[in-house]
Amino acid sequence: MPRYPVEVPATAPAALTGLLDILRCPSCGASLQESERALRCANRHTFDLARAGYVSLLAGSGAISGDDDEMARARERFLTTGAYSPLLEAIGDLAAGTVPQLAAQSPVAAGGAPRTSAPTILDAGCGPGYYLAGLLDRFPAARGLGFDTSARSLRFAARAHARAAVYSGDVFAPFPLVDSSVDLLLDVFAPRQPEEFARVLRPSGRLVVVRPAGEHLAELRDLIPAMVSVDPHKEERLHTALDPFFDVLEQRVVRYQLPLDPQRIRDLVAMTPSARHVEVADLDHLLARAPQDDSGSSQLAGGSAPVPFHVTVSVLISAHRPR
Numbered sequence: 644m645p646r647y648p649v650e651v652p653a654t655a656p657a658a659l660t661g662l663l664d665i666l667r668c669p670s671c672g673a674s675l676q677e678s679e680r681a682l683r684c685a686n687r688h689t690f691d692l693a694r695a696g697y698v699s700l701l702a703g704s705g706a707i708s709g710d711d712d713e714m715a716r717a718r719e720r721f722l723t724t725g726a727y728s729p730l731l732e733a734i735g736d737l738a739a740g741t742v743p744q745l746a747a748q749s750p751v752a753a754g755g756a757p758r759t760s761a762p763t764i765l766d767a768g769c770g771p772g773y774y775l776a777g778l779l780d781r782f783p784a785a786r787g788l789g790f791d792t793s794a795r796s797l798r799f800a801a802r803a804h805a806r807a808a809v810y811s812g813d814v815f816a817p818f819p820l821v822d823s824s825v826d827l828l829l830d831v832f833a834p835r836q837p838e839e840f841a842r843v844l845r846p847s848g849r850l851v852v853v854r855p856a857g858e859h860l861a862e863l864r865d866l867i868p869a870m871v872s873v874d875p876h877k878e879e880r881l882h883t884a885l886d887p888f889f890d891v892l893e894q895r896v897v898r899y900q901l902p903l904d905p906q907r908i909r910d911l912v913a914m915t916p917s918a919r920h921v922e923v924a925d926l927d928h929l930l931a932r933a934p935q936d937d938s939g940s941s942q943l944a945g946g947s948a949p950v951p952f953h954v955t956v957s958v959l960i961s962a963h964r965p966r
């Protein structure tokens with residue numbers, strides 16, 4: 644008989660243990676160590692490692708909301724089609740131009756733990772980890788950390804990249820991170836907490852904020868009333884919120900036409916908080932009324948023919964320097 648349990652406890656992913664230098668206990672602020680499938684502090688606060696490879700660093704009740712299963716799967720499916728790859732490229736360009744330390748160091752040795760001096764990318768509200776993984780591909784010396792409230796999304800994010808670790812955490816709570824530890828803080832279509840963003844960024848670090856512009860997905864919103872339009876005052880509120888902590892360095896607009904097939908339309912709708920409860924039958928009915936192509940035979944809802952339907956992707960990307 645074996646003397647030890649047959650099921651060997653999983654250990655923390657190397658990417659996660661490689662980030663323990665900047666992670667802190669969300670309950671007391673002490674440093675964390677890995678032990679028995681959990682991260683623990685000296686004051687005996689324990690944070691379990693999920694089998695999927697992320698750690699829960701929610702203090703207090705641990706109640707979370709965020710993307711549900713259907714929403715997380717739709718987001719993962721949609722992003723892996725490359726529909727937003729021009730956006731990822733533009734984010735990478737802006738990061739490369741404003742955070743030179745990302746590209747300044749030699750790559751992390753294959754199979755080895757990231758050096759503690761490796762430049763660090765933090766993705767707030769990382770979803771399935773698409774942007775974080777894409778930036779780590781582009782910056783081979785960097786290590787990545789993402790957090791989200793959605794356990795479903797974190798399952799995808801935990802395996803998105805070998806140099807990325809993820810934890811479940813709330814953007815509106817204090818971040819379980821040391822001061823001045825992040826080189827690039829990414830916020831893509833996610834909520835923001837400017838004060839915590841400023842605290843965890845190094846003085847040389849940069850915040851990159853990505854949000855929809857007014858005409859983003861306008862054609863789809865015309866079709867589907869449940870998709871709420873972009874609040875015209877959103878931009879003003881963003882700058883008011885960031886202004887006490889950050890200066891704007893640079894701003895870009897990414898705008899292109901995106902062809903959509905029926906599955907991508909359904910995923911886009913399912914990804915949208917205001918519209919994710921639109922029933923499939925209702926959606927098919929709405930799509931059947933979509934603009935037809937020159938031959939007059941719209942097959943949008945049927946999915947068997949080339950789809951003559953494009954939406955405008957229009958997104959603002961800005962880089963900010965801590966004051």
Ligand SMILES: [Zn+2]
Pocket residue numbers: 668669670671672673684685686687688
């Ligand atoms: Zn603690």
